[in-house]
Amino acid sequence: MNALSPSLPLSGLRQDRPPIGGQWKLSPEDFVVEEIPAYEPCGEGEHLFLWIEKRDCSGEFLTRRISKALGVPPREIGMAGIKDRTAVTRQYISTPARYEDRVEEINNELIQVLAVKRHRNKLKTGHLRGNQFTLWVRGVDEQAMETAQALAPLIEQWGFPNYFGDQRFGNDQETLKLGLDLLRGVRTPRSIPPAKRRFLLRLALSAAQSHLFNLYLSERIAEQLLHTVLAGDVMEVVESGGLFIASDLEAEQARCTAGEIVVSGPLFGPKMKQAEAPSVEREDRLLRQNELTIEQFSLFKNLTAGARRPAVVRPTQLTVEQVGPDLRFEFALPKGVYATTLLREFVE
Template sequence: MTSAMPRFRFLPEEFKVDEIPLYPPTGEGTHTFVRIEKKLRTSEAIARQLAKLVDVPARDVGYAGRKDRMAVTTQWMSVPDLDPTVALTLRLDGAEVLEAVRHPHKLRTGQLRGNRFDLVIREVSPEAEHTARARLAEIEKRGMPNRYGAQRFGHASRNPDRGRAILLGQKSLRDRRKARFMISALQSEVFNRVLEERKAELDTVELGDVARVTESGGLFLVEDVEVDLKRALLFEISATGPIFGTKMEQPSGRVAERENQIMEQLGVPVGSALIPPRGLRVPGARRPVRVKVGEPVLTREGDWLRFVFSLPAGSYATVLLEELFGELIEGRSSS
């Protein structure tokens, strides 16, 4: 029996992701930026293989963000003391070096502008397509909810629990990168819950919100709702939610009460009680509750839809698909 639900990522080639770099490599320096195309491999696995091939510690290989495994993706990685001509000859399992250019320093987590997606969605009925187009028009106007996708939380959504144990000193990990990732899953859980319980529309702000300026990324406390609401409707600013940490910008009033209550419910110490384990920095940040979807194009190609669009760094294509189509089937599974 054919499923009535749309299906995506049926093949890796039907989920393409191209990283949009924050800046181009300069052509000079002690590091080499290599642009990798990979398929059915994680970013971590490729980074480890690169490190092994050129005989450097795995921690010295940098990359801006993790890319999907069940996909065809491109991204930049940095390797110290690697001749670009040698880089182009490296043989990687499930990946290929497309470019290699020198740069003065290592590529750090978060140093990307965003990602461009080229997806195929199968088994979409005319009614579902009509609904998706109407929802996309609304999202272009108001923005996409910037919640974290399910993949952020790991198998059976266990990563937030692991992050909580690390944060509270109940568990330790020698691998600091992995420890930070687990804590970030807990931060993501808190943000998603705050977004879920926020009653205000995405294109509005509340008194006491920490708002983010779209163009500059600057943060400020909302004190004049009437003035700032007009700016929010124009997408000049957006409300933010918490990525908890010791240096996070704090909201005020009812917004602060709501965020603190949710953190307490999820076992996260609030305010000065938040003391990260030794050796782990958890500065925190504010994440906008919505983002713009860049140049979305949804076209019918025979029996499926092709969807091309871009999202800022840290935002999830799967979230956008859920907003447009509701529940979907991922991959070849029947349920």
């Protein structure tokens, strides 16, 4: 597997060094993800936190399996985030504690419950710090380790573009197309089959927001503005996530260069913090080019409330090791950040 959004520009940190080559995700074991919880279960309460390992199956399949094995309604199952399908992943899933005596029935050849603890509340979406990754790139080129050793510290220092990954947009971008059609009024929610409507509606509209963010980010990179603070930009404080409008450009550029703050991009919606002039003109132009207005996002305001997303992410604990003809990458990323966007800095 090698498709990693080749149309989106890279950071440029690799300069004239060749890519490492090779192939990735040849098997689920080549892509290992372990959730970094926001907190550990306290050991008492009316909810079970199940530490689950799944192999080569989707989050939707995992939820269905738990629902069927325990007899629990899907709405009572809690999950902090959806993990990759073609991978080995470990994460917490919560269920009401009344199903504790049936937990072992979840286990099959793809899913194993590794540990069970009690907690006082249901696990909610976003209740994680991030994810720890171990990725293998198989059959790399001869100079791959030299490239990786030179590039890794630069990425730790400067970060990489925080693109949404291809998987966000569905097979042949069908999920994205649905989201854009919904916003433009070409289709309505009633055109989605009732059994899938709630799930697909949220997924498709999110894909449209993500696509626009990727376009915004690719434009800034093309203009060499990824690390440049412009008047009116919405800046994000790395440590706290706080947002503010750039005004003192000299001071804020110094903080950006030091990694204390980063430029943020738009996830359009009525509650998104707006940029100010002249930076806002870039975001307004992006909407016009895609035949959209900010008002169209208010039609689905419960699903497209809007937010800001950091344009740059710095991985932690990034290491690269050569094992025969292969390279093994290990690193941690904050929640919502795609490992594939980091990997493409090395392989493309």
